Structure formats: structure tokens, C-alpha cells
Amino acid sequence: MSSESHVPKFANEIEIVPLTAAFCAVASVLHTDGFEDHWSEDEMIALLDVPGAFGFLAFAPGNDAENQLDIPLGFIQMQTVLDEAEINTIVVAKQARKCGVARKLLSATFDRLRETGIGRVLLEVADDNTSAIALYRHNGFVEIGRRKQYYRRKSGRSVDALVMERDLGLCVLGWDR
Structure with a gap:
């Protein structure tokens, strides 16, 4: 996959595939777009190796006739335990934001x-x-708590974390579409 600047403008051009170790190098590069403390390819692979972990990669399909490669747009990485799941990270490439990528990943x-x-x-x-x-x-998440000074920015500034949850029973109402 290439990281060219062509990005789809319509959600129907975004494809989703399982995030596997083969895509972790791409995911690591995408992670630098969203976070100061980004994860390496090896860290991504290790996270996917944890029982209950999975993820998805979003991309814009290339075009063989025009010699265009697939373009990675974003990814999500999850961890499940019993009947709960946690989003460990979700990232959308800067040039692909507001194009429906995160919505499709969710x-x-x-x-x-x-x-x-x-x-x-x-x-x-x-x-x-x-x-x-x-x-x-x-997408149906509500705030259920706050962790004071949870994140530390490279500047040294501390930022609170909001803890949010979503009951998947709400999906029947169509909130995830």
C-alpha cells in the first residue's frame, strides 16, 4: 500500500480488512499521524498477539489500469475480555479525516x-x-468518568482522559450506521 495523497471523498470508496501483522508497518506509520507517542511495528504486532485482540485497516483501493496503489486511510485496534471490549487506538490519516473512515472502522x-x-x-x-x-x-458513546492528568504531552503539559462507554444494545437503533 502507498501513502499517496489521493483520498476518496465518498465512503463507498473505503474498504475495510482485518488488521494483521502484515499491515502493522502501515499501521505504525498511520499511528504517527494521530499521536505524539506512536507505536512501532513491533508494538503493534505484540498488541495483536494478545488474546482477544483484533483490529481493522481502512484503505482506498488502488487502480491497476492507472497504476495506483492501495492507500491506507486508518485503523482501529481492540482488546476484548469476557463481554467487554476496549478501543486501544483508532487513527485516521490527516488527509482522510472527515471522509467517513472512522465511522466505517467503528x-x-x-x-x-x-x-x-x-x-x-x-x-x-x-x-x-x-x-x-x-x-x-x-456513535453512541457517553462519558462515564475522568482520569486526571492521564496523558502527558511532549511539552510537559498534562491532559485529563475521558472514559467513555457504549452499550452495544443501542446498535439496534441504527446508531452505528
Whole structure:
């Protein structure tokens, strides 16, 4: 996959595949787009090796006729335990934001979780990440707690983490579409 600047403008051009070790180098590069403390390829592989872990990669399909490669757009990495799941990370490439990538990743994730009997999804998000918070709220997550000074920025500034959850029983109302 290439990281060229061509990005789809319509959600129907975004494809989702399982995140495997083969895509962890791509995922690591994408992670640098979203986080100061990004994960290496080896860290990504180790996270996927944990029991109950899985993820999805979003990409824009290339075009052989025009000699265009697939373009990675974002990914999500999850951990499940019993009947709960936690979003460890979700990242969308800067040039692909506001194109429906995160929504498609969340939808694929919710579908998989429902298939495996998971009833609740948790996440932590920096309270200054307003775009992510808006995305999560739009997708049925509600704030259930706060962790004071949970994240430390490279500047030395501390930021609280919001703890959010979503009951997957709400999916029947169509909140994930």
C-alpha cells in the first residue's frame, strides 16, 4: 500500500480488512499521524498477539489500469475480555479525516463485537481531542468518568482522559450506521 495523497471523498470508496501483522508497518506509520507517542511495528504486532485482540485497516483501493496503489486511510485496534471490549487506538490519516473512515472502522468493529457477544465498549480519549470526542458521542458513546492528568504531552503539559462507554444494545437503533 502507498501513502499517496489521493483520498476518496465518498465512503463507498473505503474498504475495510482485518488488521494483521502484515499491515502493522502501515499501521505504525498511520499511528504517527494521530499521536505524539506512536507505536512501532513491533508494538503493534505484540498488541495483536494478545488474546482477544483484533483490529481493522481502512484503505482506498488502488487502480491497476492507472497504476495506483492501495492507500491506507486508518485503523482501529481492540482488546476484548469476557463481554467487554476496549478501543486501544483508532487513527485516521490527516488527509482522510472527515471522509467517513472512522465511522466505517467503528461500524465494522461493532458488527464483529456483536457477533462475538460483546455488550459493552470502553475507551479513553484526551479531553482536548474535541474531534475524537465528537465522533465518539455521535456513535453512541457517553462519558462515564475522568482520569486526571492521564496523558502527558511532549511539552510537559498534562491532559485529563475521558472514559467513555457504549452499550452495544443501542446498535439496534441504527446508531452505528
